[in-house]
Amino acid sequence: MPDKKVRIVPLGGLGEIGKNMMVFEYGDESMIVDTGIMFPENDMLGIDYIIPDFDYLRAKAHTVKGIIITHGHEDHTGAISHVMEAFDAPVYATSLTAGLLENKLQQAHMLDGIRLNTFEAGDELEIGPFRVETFHVCHSIPDGVGLGSPRPPD
Numbered sequence: 001m002p003d004k005k006v007r008i009v010p011l012g013g014l015g016e017i018g019k020n021m022m023v024f025e026y027g028d029e030s031m032i033v034d035t036g037i038m039f040p041e042n043d044m045l046g047i048d049y050i051i052p053d054f055d056y057l058r059a060k061a062h063t064v065k066g067i068i069i070t071h072g073h074e075d076h077t078g079a080i081s082h083v084m085e086a087f088d089a090p091v092y093a094t095s096l097t098a099g100l101l102e103n104k105l106q107q108a109h110m111l112d113g114i115r116l117n118t119f120e121a122g123d124e125l126e127i128g129p130f131r132v133e134t135f136h137v138c139h140s141i142p143d144g145v146g147l148g149s150p151r152p153p154d
């Protein structure tokens with residue numbers, strides 16, 4: 001039995017609306033799911049938006065093997081340019097989500113050099129040690145996916 005453990009580390013989005021970002025780690029490899037922002041409360045004057053605190057991952061940026069974005073809402077995509085400043089890893093998204101990400105990265109003058117890969121719901125992704133099954137979900141923006149672990153071969 002391998003002595004490595006899977007660690008699932010939420011960096012935002014649990015118990016709050018926004019800042020969705022989660023890290024899956026296995027040994028010295030990891031993948032990020034979503035890079036969202038949170039909109040400020042009425043009393044947060046002068047704040048445009050709030051990004052997740054991903055300092056936890058900065059120290060081990062080399063472990064990040066890929067970034068999956070599940071859908072195009074701001075609370076899942078809005079921090080992409082901040083995250084891509086910190087990590088050099090390919091991004092995976094469905095075509096509508098990828099288009100929205102492209103737009104954000106272009107506005108941040110960061111599109112060159114970003115490896116943006118598109119997939120379709122139902123495709124299986126391999127990111128470092130992770131095999132990820134994607135499936136269509138019904139949501140208020142098209143082309144969203146849920147993620148799961150594919151069934152091991154019989």
Ligand SMILES: [Zn+2]
Binds near residue numbers: 071073139
């Ligand atoms: Zn959403």
